[in-house]
Amino acid sequence: MYIICWRRKKTLFVIFFLPRPKQRKRKTQGCAGSLNLNWNNLRGMDNEKKRSASFSKGLLQSGELYQYVLETNVYPREPELLKELRDMTATHPRAIMATAPDAGQLIAMLLKLTNAKRTIEVGVFTGYSLLLTAFTIPEDGKIVAIDMNREAYEIGLPVIRKAGVENKIEFIESEALPVLDQLLEDIRMKYFKILPGNENGFDFAFIDADKINYWKYHERLMKLVKVGGIVVYDNTLWAGSVAMPEECTPEILREGRERTLEFNKLLAADPLVEISLAPLGDGITIVCTELFIQSLNHFKHVCGGSLFNYCISQGIMKLNKESQRPPFSFKCLVLGFRLLLV
Numbered sequence: 001m002y003i004i005c006w007r008r009k010k011t012l013f014v015i016f017f018l019p020r021p022k023q024r025k026r027k028t029q030g031c032a033g034s035l036n037l038n039w040n041n042l043r044g045m046d047n048e049k050k051r052s053a054s055f056s057k058g059l060l061q062s063g064e065l066y067q068y069v070l071e072t073n074v075y076p077r078e079p080e081l082l083k084e085l086r087d088m089t090a091t092h093p094r095a096i097m098a099t100a101p102d103a104g105q106l107i108a109m110l111l112k113l114t115n116a117k118r119t120i121e122v123g124v125f126t127g128y129s130l131l132l133t134a135f136t137i138p139e140d141g142k143i144v145a146i147d148m149n150r151e152a153y154e155i156g157l158p159v160i161r162k163a164g165v166e167n168k169i170e171f172i173e174s175e176a177l178p179v180l181d182q183l184l185e186d187i188r189m190k191y192f193k194i195l196p197g198n199e200n201g202f203d204f205a206f207i208d209a210d211k212i213n214y215w216k217y218h219e220r221l222m223k224l225v226k227v228g229g230i231v232v233y234d235n236t237l238w239a240g241s242v243a244m245p246e247e248c249t250p251e252i253l254r255e256g257r258e259r260t261l262e263f264n265k266l267l268a269a270d271p272l273v274e275i276s277l278a279p280l281g282d283g284i285t286i287v288c289t290e291l292f293i294q295s296l297n298h299f300k301h302v303c304g305g306s307l308f309n310y311c312i313s314q315g316i317m318k319l320n321k322e323s324q325r326p327p328f329s330f331k332c333l334v335l336g337f338r339l340l341l342v
């Protein structure tokens with residue numbers, strides 16, 4: 001503050017100068033460029049531009065780098081009909097929803113590594129990940145594909161038919177939760193031999209739908225997918241917004257960001273699964289359901305030490321010496337135990 005005073009005759013003049021208050025640093029400083037948020041690049045673009053900006057699915061530091069990965073590793077190995085479906089989808093106003101091809105490539109590898117035969121898909125859209133799965137599983141494999149909207153599926157259906165894999169797909173137009181509950185009910189009935197059929201549940205699941213229900217899907221899938229099976233969750237980095245301060249996150253991403261943060265936290269704290277978050281596409285989290293040893297620990301935890309020790313002493317839990325696998329009696333026990341949890 002400055003003060004100037006002077007006196008004229010009998011009057012004292014005083015003038016105060018107040019400096020302008022320093023502008024407070026805005027909390028949002030540093031938002032810009034804190035992440036290569038490709039969503040921003042897409043807003044306002046017309047469909048044609050969105051299509052060409054295929055890096056929009058990637059979380060890498062530059063579009064060129066993502067393009068390099070796609071052009072050198074992914075596109076050359078992508079089956080022709082899958083490419084056709086991808087191109088058809090690119091003209092859809094919601095093309096951004098389709099599974100990223102680089103994430104798809106890893107999903108195909110996981111399907112092969114686990115010899116997956118029976119799979120679940122939640123969120124079909126035009127069917128990119130569905131066709132990819134149908135191509136990868138064996139001839140007698142089955143996919144239960146759930147989507148509450150058949151319209152987009154119809155777009156991809158001619159390509160699926162052309163590929164000759166429609167017989168592997170059971171498409172169910174519905175909200176996913178009631179279908180998963182019904183599948184659980186069916187499996188329970190099959191355990192008790194009320195219904196004939198497959199008792200082992202599913203080998204693999206790919207979840208790519210409403211984030212709000214991811215944890216509910218997870219709870220059900222842990223019972224539906226066999227021990228050692230794999231579940232892949234898409235969009236677990238939610239366009240990179242999980243690492244942004246809330247105030248920097250575009251409005252359109254905020255709710256999904258919240259849900260994804262919650263889901264990622266819960267998953268990371270689940271002791272019954274192995275997890276890996278791969279930064280492919282929009283981020284995919286690979287979850288391996290209870291490994292055998294974890295089943296044991298869980299069994300011990302829930303049933304109490306004495307029952308656990310009794311089982312050990314009776315040899316029920318000893319591994320088969322030749323195969324190093326648990327004996328049949330133990331498998332029955334685990335099966336019964338899992339049933340109790342269903």
Ligand SMILES: C[S@@+](CC[C@H](N)C(=O)[O-])C[C@H]1O[C@@H](n2cnc3c(N)ncnc32)[C@H](O)[C@@H]1O
Nearest residue numbers: 097098099123125128129147148175176209210
């Ligand atoms: C991201 S897209 C799936 C993309 C697909 N995996 C692909 O490769 O193209 C999400 C889909 O989930 C579906 N969906 C959203 N909420 C759902 C729900 N509660 N139950 C079933 N489907 C749902 C939408 O209709 C949409 O088709």
